[in-house]
Amino acid sequence: MPEADVLVVGAGILGLSAAYFLAQRGFPVLVLEREAPLACTSDKSTECYRVFWPGEEALASLVGRSLELLGPFGEAARPRPRGYLYLGEAESLFALAQAAPHAGPLRVHPKAATYPSGAEEGMDLLLPGALGEVFPYLVHLKGKAGLHVRKAGWLSAHGLGMALLEALRKAGGRLVAGAFLGLEREGGRPRYARVRRGEEEALWPFAALVLAPGPGLPALLAALDPTLPVAAEPHFKAWFPDPLGLFPRETPLLIWNEGQEIFTPEEQALLRDEAAFAPLLGPLPPGAHGRPEGEGFLALYNPWPQTEVPWACGPTPPPWAGEVALRGLFPMLPGLRAYLGVRPRVDGGYYVRTPENLPLLGPVAEGVYLLGAFSGYGVMAALGAGEALARMVAGEDLPSWAWGFLPSRYKDPGYRPQGAAARAQL
Incomplete structure (x- = not known):
């Protein structure tokens, strides 16, 4: 040139x-x-x-x-190669792993004894009998499995x-x-x-x-x-302080791989007339995830992102963004309910996608x-x-x-x- x-x-x-x-x-x-x-x-x-x-x-x-x-x-x-831990039904997690042969060998563990905690690559499917033994803070997830994938982590x-x-x-x-x-x-x-x-x-x-x-x-x-077909979606993340030590410090990135409802029937009745909450009432898709960060934790859950034209560097978070992200983690770490009412630090950006x-x-x-x-x-x-x-x-x-x-x-x-x-x- x-x-x-x-x-x-x-x-x-x-x-x-x-x-x-x-x-x-x-x-x-x-x-x-x-x-x-x-x-x-x-x-x-x-x-x-x-x-x-x-x-x-x-x-x-x-x-x-x-x-x-x-x-x-x-x-x-400063990479933290702790992996991703998808949580949900064993059958759906097995199908997820089968669709990713490039990620390395799939190891299935009915018991915790066979789980290679120091593995640097591959996938480990922890069946319900093993999940709570390997990750004691998930022992309440009766009947659920975990898929721990590596190479993965955060930086x-x-x-x-x-x-x-x-x-x-x-x-x-x-x-x-x-x-x-x-x-x-x-x-x-x-x-x-x-x-x-x-x-x-x-x-x-x-x-x-x-x-x-x-x-x-x-x-x-x-x-x-x-x-060229592209669209922009606003996404938000929330950082919560964790003075009670409710989010395990050494955990992988935790991902809830099942749909859920984040509001109780009583809460849904109270919010039904609020137009901004309408998409959040009733069943929501999988995808809530979180990880430790500093003296707290990050929570992310954007269940119904809406396409919009970016008018600035980043979107303005709605006032409920942090609470929605927090509630999305409850199936995995129910103790986090103690932080309802805490005001997190929320920021966001646009995901531009094809x-x-x-x-x-x-x-x-x-x-x-x-x-x-x-x-x-x-x-x-x-x-x-x-x-x-x-x-x-x-x-x-x-x-x-x-x-x-x-x-x-x-x-x-x-x-x-x-x-x-x-x-x-x-």
Whole structure:
């Protein structure tokens, strides 16, 4: 490619990753960001990772590659490889494991004695007779099983992002403040980015443009390529202090894999006239999850996310978001009822997703690349995705899993989104 800056729009963890791997290859890189770096959505999730992706081996390979690349950033990211522990009926958990052979061998345990507590990979199905023995704080779950999957855990998104930013600077990349306004063409191809810095607008030439705008992706695609199907959903997480020590400190990430009702019949009767609560009354889908964090715990449960157009970096949490997340954990840790009425710290971000919840990673025009729609897995996929994007710009061979993420898949009349990834996005 000609000697010119590669312009990366967006200094979230995905944009910084792409910029880092491009700078490593000798490209002069500018990262354009209108907010502070890493200030938008990179740390608004559980900050978790997993190679367990039922029905979606390509995503497992992407995250696996990201974990391989974590080495130089491991100290900053502080990974906690405790795994994910899905809880529910043994039959449904067995089916979940069967759909993820890429996650390693499945070990079934009728008794606790055979459970390998120090395993670093694979899946362990703890049948009802073993679950409470291995995890005593779950002994009340009579008749329920647990699926403990690894490699999985959580890490510091902010730590990883700041390490990427420092590595980018050492490799010669630069971060500049400004807003991307659109593209200008020359000779039939995109050649300039319209950029506003302060009160001034200018045209910046580029040889390659990487668009990693996070929640700004829907608005950007409306002007760039409205045929690409994306939608944004607000999601929220709540941090609760745990002065009573009710959330086990050494637990894996806990996930309730069954539907539930979070309000009693009496509470439902009281809330029935409140329009905001209407979607939350009655049966709700699986997916409530939580993990320890600092001197407290994180609770996440977004049972009926509504699509909306992002108007800011992050959505405003509704006043009941924290309580809904807390109540979602009650089947697993009923003692947490003691914290009803506690006001947690709640924040949130937008998950931008495609219909099948696979990312948009690759070219959309000559010299213009997308890096977005990593709904719920941007942190765990960042390093692998950034490397793959840099390989595309440099004209290097791609890993086989990257071909399924190209935006051009929607131009294929035979492409049928299946939504496998959407069924397991924690």
